[in-house]
Amino acid sequence: MSLSSMAWVVFAVFCIATAAVAILLRSGLAARLALDVPNARSLHAAPIPRVGGLVVVVAALGGWAMLSLPVAAFAIPALLLCGFSYIDDRAGLPVLARLGVHMLAAALFLLAARPAGAPALLALFVLGLVWLINLYNFMDGMDGLAAGMALIGFGMLGAGAMHGDGTVAAACFCVAAAAAGFLAFNWHPAKIFLGDAGSIPLGFLAGALGLQGWRDGLWPLWFPLLVFSPFIVDATTTLLRRLLRGERVWQAHREHYYQRLVRMGWSHRRTASAEYALMLAMGALALLLRDAAPGSQLGGLAAAAALFLILMTSIDARWRSFNAKDATA
Template identity: 40%
Template sequence: MMAPPALDALLLVIGCLVTSAAFTVLALRYARWHQLLDLPGQRRSHSAPTPRGGGIAIVLTLLLGMTLLDWPQPRVPLALGVALLSVALVGWIDDHRPLSARVRIVVHALAALVLVGVWLPLAGAADTALVLPFAALAVFWLVGCINAWNFIDGSNGLLASQCLWLGLALAWVLAGVEGEAALLARPLAGVSLALAGACAGFLPFNAPRAAIFLGDVGSGALGLACGALLLAALVLAPGRAACLLILPSAILVDAGLTLAWRVYTGRRWYTAHREHLYQWLVRSGCSHAAVALGYLAWNLFVVLPACAAAWRWPEAAPAIAGAVLLLAAVLWWQGKSMLRRRARIKGLIR
């Protein structure tokens, strides 16, 4: 099965939605049976013990969905599957008993190396001096995505809805690839649709009130999947680079600026915290549903029109992407500043 025609795409999404929902029910039973719970705490945004590890449903659904697609090069899905399983496995273990950050980052880097090593010929730079810099940047990007997605997984429905958005958007970009590159772009568009369907099947269990959390098994694997699809889309559709840069802007700006600010202020940036904008919003009294919808509104009312404009006027695409990222940074800064002032007035912080 390939992503187009439309009927095959729809059946793929629906099939992955139903499969993911069924796997999530099983994951919920497993978590309850084994007391796999996230407990409330100072660095968490929930107030009741909640099962975790539900992201395994998305991972399994995505892997099954990949087997239904027609791949011109079997090594491409094999590498993606191995990398996904590696990241998911270390996350699954960490959900059961905490692993050191060093072990996790080593596994993440090895998974990224496997994926990049196999996918590198896609870039057409295997015989040039650009191969090593490209490979290094690609590995850094994938490891960064794994951890950025993990950072954003702290509010009901937020990460799953963002990945649902990304899956649909990337399927749109990849389905538009023409020529010889379309042979690989089509099944990758199918993976994007499978990702969207899997997230849609999980969402009812995670929002508006969470019956189960993604856990590290889900957030890390989603970060790798989204990062890999964005990287592949960049190689296969370089003319859409500006659009691809802003598609995950809600995640990357909040995670990236929060990390940069913690480094700048001398905090222990590698430890758990509640300093992301979405966490401040939840602590200020916004519901988890309102926060997820707010981030989704950014995608629909800012990013989507900007991508359409960049598609229509490619010569202005870099300026459009820059304007979107600048606006996101300004909103992040203004939002954090306003919420800090409110907290000080209420005496919650000094």
């Protein structure tokens, strides 16, 4: 495909997503389809429609169709996850049922994509995809965060894939464009949320497109992990801490690092902007290191890990001080 045709379709995806969200909100249909009612663990105070993810997924897949991309291995599992998660948004479904569908979607993709590796490695890929599916959902808890990170993350993957055959690049750019169209209405104060119907497929696509690029030789396996590392590090560290405390990790909470920042007084916009800056830095580092010598790659990854350790330690210290002041107030 030509760069001009890709660019026009990506722009069309952005326009379609923007118009679709506007119509859903102005018609009142968004609130009737699914509504997020705040609870003690929420960072918002009023009910907000949570159907924006339907628009993001359909707009992105529509762009894939316009470009005639051979991406059934991504599209079918993504649609399965989107439809099932929308039912969950409306009615609530058991944890085991959700995990079962997540594993099914991951397995369907791996059967179609057939990445090289021993059975044990493929099993790890399934578990990794399921974790990415869920961590993206865990991190979708603040205005503008998940959509902005999708815009940046999939944009970086698209940039990294530009030297390939164009399929993975175009697929990533369409997702980024759909997220950008939605973000216009999700920026604080948000008028609409992604819902599980959006965050769950986005997590899957981050992992699946990352694996596809690795299989096709577009980047090392660590490349997509570094691009999405702000989400991966926050969610994984928080999960491990909750596991060690014996908590029910599948239940909603407000203990992620980005949630702590908001609870300590940072605005949604300031927190989201800081997360964007961090993801842009990690994406730029990933692009810089992709074709570097192994020693340089290792040094760059170590530097990224050190940065995350410094950031988390700083937030932990402020959080302890914040709780101590609150307890003595």
